[in-house]
Amino acid sequence: MAKPKPTGYPPEGEELPSPVIDNHTHLPLGPVEDFPQGVTPLPIDVQLARAARANVVGLIHSSCELPDLQPGIDLARAHAPVRAAIAIHPNEATRHAHVTDVGPDGWEPAFAPHHEVSLDDAVARVGELAAANRDVVVAIGETGLDWFRTAGRGHDVQRAAFRAHIALAKELDLPLQIHDRDAHADVLDVLRRDGAPARTVFHCFSGDRAMAEVLNEHGWYASFAGPITYKSNDELREACRAMDPALVLVETDAPYLTPVPYRGRPNASYLMTHTVRAVAEQLDMELTQACHQLLANTRGVYGSW
Numbered sequence: 001m002a003k004p005k006p007t008g009y010p011p012e013g014e015e016l017p018s019p020v021i022d023n024h025t026h027l028p029l030g031p032v033e034d035f036p037q038g039v040t041p042l043p044i045d046v047q048l049a050r051a052a053r054a055n056v057v058g059l060i061h062s063s064c065e066l067p068d069l070q071p072g073i074d075l076a077r078a079h080a081p082v083r084a085a086i087a088i089h090p091n092e093a094t095r096h097a098h099v100t101d102v103g104p105d106g107w108e109p110a111f112a113p114h115h116e117v118s119l120d121d122a123v124a125r126v127g128e129l130a131a132a133n134r135d136v137v138v139a140i141g142e143t144g145l146d147w148f149r150t151a152g153r154g155h156d157v158q159r160a161a162f163r164a165h166i167a168l169a170k171e172l173d174l175p176l177q178i179h180d181r182d183a184h185a186d187v188l189d190v191l192r193r194d195g196a197p198a199r200t201v202f203h204c205f206s207g208d209r210a211m212a213e214v215l216n217e218h219g220w221y222a223s224f225a226g227p228i229t230y231k232s233n234d235e236l237r238e239a240c241r242a243m244d245p246a247l248v249l250v251e252t253d254a255p256y257l258t259p260v261p262y263r264g265r266p267n268a269s270y271l272m273t274h275t276v277r278a279v280a281e282q283l284d285m286e287l288t289q290a291c292h293q294l295l296a297n298t299r300g301v302y303g304s305w
């Protein structure tokens, strides 16, 4: 009989030799229904204690649905290592605009009561909250284009929402965290036309070497997540090698995208050690040096806390 595959949160591993920050994650704000494998999320205090032991000393939590914006800010204010990024996610933007077009993934859009708020009002709320909570809101994100989850009118709606978030990031002088799924050329096109915010980050970067070169040229950041450890992703590793090391960031995007060797199990910031090691290898840097570089890059984008 085959041994059952282990489930649940992976064990803690060896800590990093020098501190780093998880540039993009989603902490549980309450009961999480679609959590991987139906696992109960680890309590925040446990997640933060494990992260600290791993030398992941800070994290940026992204709240990108209207009802989660204020709770995300409250969470950051309640826990010293946590800062918040806020936005209306592209796949939420389409729901606020009542788009029913189905994307290539065949996922039927599901609407909730908060989607009755217009997209303009929802984005305006992001701006109000970011402006009123400058001490803990360190970025606008995640926003961008998701051509996997929408089609038809959804493209126009997401493009408009992305542009509104770009304007907001510029107005508030905040970094922008971009969600780009199967939409590289169109994301780059919008940034070129509108002009990117001074600090622009491709969250969970998924481009190739040519795209890495575009980022280098503009001084835009690539934030690498667990997929850089996946066996089939040679193209992504090649892109990492092509990046200017001063523009490389690292993140978990937890609870998803768990790095190898725990792919498929729930993710959390303490597991970013595996991704940092993979990035260090691609940058051809000794691990301590890579941690120094990644932390300096993070502080350059989001400041220090």
Ligand SMILES: [Zn+2]
Pocket (backbone or CB within 6 Å): 024, 025, 026, 062, 142, 253
């Ligand atoms: Zn995310």
